[in-house]
Amino acid sequence: MTSYYQMSDCQLDDLDALVSQELDLPDKTYAIGVEKNIPLYDGPTVTDILANPDTRQGLLSEWAAMLVRQSGVIVIKQAITEHDVIDDVTQIYNDIIEAERGTQTGGDHFAGKGANDRVWNSLQKLCLADPALFIRYFGSPSIDGVCEAYLGPAYQMTAQVNMVRPTGRAQTAHRDYHLGFMPAEQALMYPVHTHDISATITLQGAIAHCDMPVISGPTKLLPFSQLLKTGYIAVHQQAYRDYFEAHYVQMPLSKGDAVFFSPAVFHAAGDNNSTDIARMANLLQISSMMGRPIENVDRETMVKALFPAFQRMNVPLQNRNAAIHASAEGYAFPTNLDTDPPLGGNASETQADLLKRALDEGMSQSEFETALVAQSAKKRA
Numbered sequence: 001m002t003s004y005y006q007m008s009d010c011q012l013d014d015l016d017a018l019v020s021q022e023l024d025l026p027d028k029t030y031a032i033g034v035e036k037n038i039p040l041y042d043g044p045t046v047t048d049i050l051a052n053p054d055t056r057q058g059l060l061s062e063w064a065a066m067l068v069r070q071s072g073v074i075v076i077k078q079a080i081t082e083h084d085v086i087d088d089v090t091q092i093y094n095d096i097i098e099a100e101r102g103t104q105t106g107g108d109h110f111a112g113k114g115a116n117d118r119v120w121n122s123l124q125k126l127c128l129a130d131p132a133l134f135i136r137y138f139g140s141p142s143i144d145g146v147c148e149a150y151l152g153p154a155y156q157m158t159a160q161v162n163m164v165r166p167t168g169r170a171q172t173a174h175r176d177y178h179l180g181f182m183p184a185e186q187a188l189m190y191p192v193h194t195h196d197i198s199a200t201i202t203l204q205g206a207i208a209h210c211d212m213p214v215i216s217g218p219t220k221l222l223p224f225s226q227l228l229k230t231g232y233i234a235v236h237q238q239a240y241r242d243y244f245e246a247h248y249v250q251m252p253l254s255k256g257d258a259v260f261f262s263p264a265v266f267h268a269a270g271d272n273n274s275t276d277i278a279r280m281a282n283l284l285q286i287s288s289m290m291g292r293p294i295e296n297v298d299r300e301t302m303v304k305a306l307f308p309a310f311q312r313m314n315v316p317l318q319n320r321n322a323a324i325h326a327s328a329e330g331y332a333f334p335t336n337l338d339t340d341p342p343l344g345g346n347a348s349e350t351q352a353d354l355l356k357r358a359l360d361e362g363m364s365q366s367e368f369e370t371a372l373v374a375q376s377a378k379k380r381a
Contacts, residue, residue, distance in 0.1 A: 003191045007184070010234040012243060018224045019247060023071050030059050036249035037071045037223040043078040043256075047141045056145075063149035068200070071223035072262040075251055079142045079258035080207065086255055089137050090209045090280060092129050093119050093161045100338075116168050116269075119161035120337035122282055126159075143205070146260045147286045150203040154289040160337070164217060164279045168272040173220075173244040175235050176263035177202050177285060177333075181346035184236040195232055199264035201291055205284035208253040216277040217270030219259065220248040226264035235266055244268070260284075299329045300376055303355050307368050310359055321356070328352035340378040351375065 023037045030049060031039040049055045066074050080086055097117045119125060127134040138157070147155045174180055179187045179198040187195075212218040222244050225231060234240045244266050251259065261267065272279050306327055310320060332340075332347035340348045349357075354375055358368040 003193075005188060005192060005195070005230055005233055007188070007233065007237075010230045010237060010240070012234075012239055014230070015225065015228050015234065015240065015243060018227045019222055021071075021224050023223070026062060026065075030062055032077070036251065038073045038075055038221070038249070038251055039066055039071070041074060041076045041142070043076050043081060043140075043142045043258075046076065046145065050141050050145045060145060060149040063146055067150055067203070067260065067262050069227075072226040072265040073221055073223055074146070074260050075253070076142050076146070076258045076260070077254070078256045079140050080137065080256045082136065083255055085133065085136045086207075086209055088130075088133055089126060089282075092126060092133070093122060093163075093209075093280065093282075096122075096125055096129075097161075097163060116165070117161075117163040118337075119163075120341075121158070122161040123157060123159040140258075143207075143258060143284075146205070146258075147203060150260075151201070151286060151288045155203075156287045156289060158285045158287070160283045160285070162269065162281050162283050164269060164272045166272050166274050166277065168217070168279070170217065170220070170271045171268040173222075173235060173241045173248075173266050173268045175199075175232055175266065176204050179232040180235075180263060181342075182232070183345070184233050187232045192229075195229065198232070199226060199262055201288040202263045203260060203284075203286045204263050204265075204267075205258055205260040205286065206281040207284065208255055208257045208259075209280040209282060210255050210277065212253040212277070212279055212281075213274075214250050214252050214270075216274045216279045217272040218250050218253055218279070220244075220250055220268045220270045221261065222248050222266040225266040226262040228264075231264055231266065240266075299327065299351060300372060302327045303351060304369055304372065307355065307358065308365055320359070324352050324355055328355050335379045348378075349375065 021037075023034055023039065025031060025034065025039065029039070030041060030046065032042050032045070033040045046059060049059050063074060066072075096119050100119070101117075123138075126137065147157070178201070179190060179195060206219065208218075225244075228234060235244075248266075248268075250270060253259065306323070310323075315323070329351035332350050335348065342348065351372070354371060355368075358371065363371070
């Protein structure tokens with residue numbers, strides 16, 4: 001038995017069998033209804049349930065089951081009930097969009113350049129613009145509860161605003177961070193068990209900042225698709241994207257609603273076919289605390305010291321790459337997406353990639369250090 005997937009492991013019938021299921025709610029459920037295989041929960045009600053120690057764990061367990069083993073998607077109606085708060089946050093984000101207009105390089109995830117407006121790191125920008133408003137906005141017990149249900153209590157919140165104006169086009173079907181940000185060829189390099197892990201260490205969510213009827217293009221979702229083991233490979237194949245387009249569902253949302261789903265659910269922002277709805281959602285990407293290393297390592301200083309040693313030594317390529325992997329940062333994230341956007345893909349050049357390129361191109365020490373400092377500055381800016 002191989003520990004790696006092959007392209008030939010992708011069978012469209014496997015996906016069809018999974019998404020043909022019907023949602024199986026427990027006998028005692030906290031959901032107020034089901035639409036299109038997606039369970040719906042009432043925000044004020046679940047806030048009360050979460051405040052009660054006798055019912056809190058039962059709800060968290062139900063949400064975990066929905067996201068992991070069932071349809072992979074839940075909707076919380078009125079996760080934020082104070083619409084004046086949402087309107088005030090929307091105004092701040094609109095001001096940021098206008099202030100940043102012309103300064104952005106236009107990179108985006110799974111969508112063409114210029115298809116929408118983004119506010120990268122909207123979490124920090126809102127916090128610094130109005131700390132009190134941040135507290136009222138992110139102080140949602142239901143949002144906090146879903147994050148804990150999927151990731152445990154020590155999760156890390158990030159957020160990115162997506163504004164899709166009328167005539168804005170849809171994204172391509174995809175899975176999300178981590179392996180979902182990789183092309184199929186790169187994802188195939190990771191062993192089977194990491195495909196399973198990737199789906200459990202990040203949670204996707206979105207807070208609706210306006211009413212989103214289907215015509216405005218709310219997220220297209222394929223419930224149960226997170227259960228497809230080969231999905232990080234398959235989602236790049238045209239047959240699977242065609243299947244997605246033929247079978248996806250869309251949930252209309254009201255201002256204050258929140259949708260959460262496994263990052264492994266096949267999904268894509270929809271076409272905004274309205275004439276007057278600027279569809280704004282604050283996209284939440286919440287990470288497990290378990291992805292952190294045990295020590296802080298100054299890898300920039302390390303690779304500066306290693307570069308001249310590599311140049312002096314006649315190191316075979318295989319050995320050179322092994323040493324680079326042990327020293328340089330091999331992952332593009334976390335980064336500052338304002339200054340280090342995903343141009344030409346979903347990730348920028350890594351420190352390890354830069355070191356390999358510098359050695360291959362015969363850069364001087366000063367040229368390499370200049371490129372390294374520039375790269376680091378973009379990530380930290």
